[in-house]
Amino acid sequence: MEDCKIILSVICPVYNEIxxxxxxxxxxxxxxxxKRNIEILFVDGMSIDGTRDLINRYAKSNPFIKLVDNPQRIVPIAMNIGIRASKGDIVIRLDAHALYPTNYFSALVNQLVILGADNVGAxxxxDVLNKNQKTLAIKEVLSNRFGVGNSTFRLGVDNVMEVDTVPFGCWRKEVFxxxxxxxxxxxRNQDIELNKRIIRGGGHICLISDTYSTYLARETFKGIARNNYLNGKWNILTVFYTKQFSSLSIRHFVxxxxxxxxxxPALLSLFYLPIIAxxxxxxxxxxxxxxIICFLLSIKKKLSFFYLFMTFPLLHxxxxWGSFIGLISLWKIK
Structure with a gap:
């Protein structure tokens, strides 16, 4: 492929991802x-679980793999460190919780060039790393429209579509x-906010159908609850910091x-009982x-009704609750 001659920098923020x-x-x-036209930058928040050692072992036999320090641990800082340190014409962001098919890099670069877009994603x-009745139920809920809303990049497309955001991303370096x-x-929400900013500036973001990534979800109820609590909280804080409601979409506040x-209504019912209705x-x-949704999924996909019925309310x-706490916390922020 002609576009594979382009120098590509791939940036992956990591912290304790063993x-x-x-x-x-x-x-x-x-x-x-x-591989001669690629560099992989793992920008690490000073991991202490063996992540750094593993990356360094791979780097010894694969010189295009590099470990870069990120003492502040925050993902957007990691990305900015990686972008500024990168040598490529095009930058791709990865997530350590994900797997990528063999054509992932080439498909994104190829479509970025063909479409002339500012950002391209798939x-x-x-999926889950360990498969059992509980984790498969979690996987289903996190893939279900009722679970995660109408996010196009989670549902996929048959043809190239212009969208408001994509997971991870592939940009020409000058976009930044x-x-x-x-x-x-x-x-949180740093990718969404960047994409919304690109759109407000007249840029174009496209979701392609040539490839995909596979995100490996958290496999415990505690992990799911904590992750989504923080996502909800940072929805509010993102709007506060950016002073742009359009930094996110309506679905994030449902x-x-x-x-x-x-x-x-529960609170107001203390003063007017009928409103409890x-x-x-x-x-x-x-x-x-x-x-109804859990019953149909348990029949159709042979999943545990109990775990499905537990996961949907926990997720939502x-x-x-994270968004609610985010609202309350605003008065503390100067």
């Missing part, structure tokens, strides 16, 4: 992009000079609205919906 990093690196090594499928680097204040539909209607409708409530 559980996932080996599989991630293996999928990188099998890429069909010429669908992100969800034109639209700005990653916002280092954002612990769990908060659902939670408020329960809390506010609003809470009961909202909660009842939700329970009926997830019961932790996300909504």
């Amino acid at each position: 559980k996932y990093i080996d599989a991630c690196i293996q999928s990188i090594l099998f890429q069909d992009y010429p 669908a992100c499928r969800t 000079e034109k639209y700005g680097y990653y916002d280092e204040r954002l612990i 769990p908060l609205l659902f939670l408020l539909s329960l809390f506010l 609003v809470m009961l209607l909202s909660l009842g409708s939700y329970i009926v919906c997830i019961f 409530s932790s996300y909504g």
Whole structure:
């Protein structure tokens, strides 16, 4: 492929990823992009679990792999360190929790050149490292429209589509000079915010159908709850810091609205009891919906109804609660 002559810099922020990093690196090594035209920068937040040692072992036999320090550990800082240190004409961001098919790099670079877009990405499928009834239920919920909303990159496309955001990303390096680097204040949502900024600046972001990535989800209820709590919290903080509601999409605030539909009527019912009907209607409708969805999924895909029925509310409530706490925490931020 002609476009494989382009020098490519691949940046992967990491911190204590020993559980996932080996599989991630293996999928990188099998890429069909010429190794002579590539550099892989693992920007590490000073891991203490063996991640650094493993990366260094791979680097000894693969000189295009490099370990770069990120003492502040924050992902957007890692990305900015990697971008500024990179030597390539094109930059791709990876996640250590994901696996990539052999054509991932070449497909993104090829389509970036053909489309002339500012950012190109591919669908992100969800899987789990260890498969059992619980983890397979978690995987299904995190892939389900009712679980994660109508995010196009999670659902995939049949043809190239212009979208508001993509997972990870593939950019020409000059895009960062034109639209700005990653916002280092954002612990979460930094990719979404950057993509929204590109769109506001007149840029174009495309989701392609030629390849995909496979995200390896957290496999415990505690891990799912914590991750989505932080996602929900940083939805609010992202809007606060950027002063742009358009930094995110309406779907990011649906769990908060659902939670408020329960809390506010319950509170107001202390003064006017009949308003409790609003809470009961909202909660009842939700329970009926997830019961039907879980029942159908358990039959169709032979999954555990119990774990499905546990995961949907956990996902939504932790996300909504995080957004609620984010709102409350704003008064502390100067």
